[in-house]
Amino acid sequence: MKRPLPDYPDELIAKFLSGNATEEEKQEVAAWEESHPDHPVLLEKLKKVWYSNSKVPLVDVDKAWGILENRIINVEKGKTVLPLVPWWLKVAAVLVLGFISVLGYNLLKDKQTETVWLALKENREERLPDGSIVALREGSELIFRESFEKNVRRVRLKGEAFFDVVSDPTKPFVVELNQLTIKVLGTSFYIHESNLSIEVGVKTGRVSVSVSNKQDSRDIAAGQKIRFDKATNDFEEIGQYADNRLFWKTGVLVYRDTGLEIVIEELRQIFQADIVLEGDVSGCLLTGRFEGETLEQILSEIQLSFGLEVEYGDNIKIISGGC
Structure with missing residues (x-):
C-alpha cells in the first residue's frame, strides 16, 4: 500500500532549517514535531538532506524537467509512473521548493526601505505609520520598515523609549531588543535599558515580554513593571509601574x-x-x-x-x- 505523505508546514520548516525562523516560528516547528510520532523522524531526515546540501545551486529548470521526463517509465499506453522514491525524499524535494519561495520572499522583503530614527543630542517624539507615537530618549535608536509587514507591526529598539500604541487586534505591535521581544495589541508602556538590565513598565493595556533565546515569557498588566537581568538571562519579580522612569520625557x-x-x-x-x-x-x-x-x-x-x-x-x- 502506498504510504501517504505526512502533513507538514513546508515553508515554515524551510525557514527553520535555513536559520531564518523567528522565535515564534521555532515554537511552531517544535509543536508540529510533537504532534505526531512520525514527525520527529521526518524532521531528522529533512535535516540530513538539508545540511548535506547547504548550498543551493542555480537551477536550469528546463534542463532539470527534461531529465525528469526521461526518467518516466511507461507502464501502459497513456499511463506513466515514476520510479519508487522514499516518501520522506519527496517531502524534501517539496521542501526545497518551499525554501526557494521563502528565500525569494525574504530577498524582496529585505529590499524594502528601512527608516532609522536617531535621538542624537536630545529626546525625540515621532508618529509611526500606523499612528502610534514613540518618544525616544537622547542616545536611543528606532528602526522599522516604511511599510509594516502584513500581519505584524515590527520595530527594533536600541536604548530607551515610551510607546503609545494604536490598537489593532489583527496586527500585533512588536518591539525587538537584543535579548527581549515585546508584543502588544494596543497599549502604552516604557522600555528602559541599561548595561545590566532591561525594564518594561506598562501604563495602560497589557504586554507580553519574551526572552529571545529561550521559551520564557511574562504577561505584564497596566500598573506593573518587570526587570530582565542580562547577566542571568532571566526575569525578576513583577513590581509596580514606575512613573519616575519617564523623567527624561516628563x-x-x-x-x-x-x-x-x-x-x-x-x-x-x-x-x-x-x-x-x-x-x-x-x-x-x-x-x-x-x-x-x-x-x-x-x-x-x-x-x-x-x-x-x-x-x-x-x-x-x-x-x-x-x-
Missing part, C-alpha cells in the same frame, strides 16, 4: 515616603551619575515632587531636608548627618 519625579537609598539609586540611573552614600540613611524617608530640576538642585533640597552633607568631585558623595 521632567517630573514624585516620591511618597520613599527610602533615601531607593531615591539615590534611582537618581544614579536617571542622571547616569556616580553617587556614593556614606553612613546610615536607613531612617530617611523622602516625600516630595521635583519638576524640571537638575541633579544638583534635587540633591540640594535633599541635603536641606535631612541635614546631610554633599560633596562634589569625580563622584558625588552624600554623607549622613543623621535622619
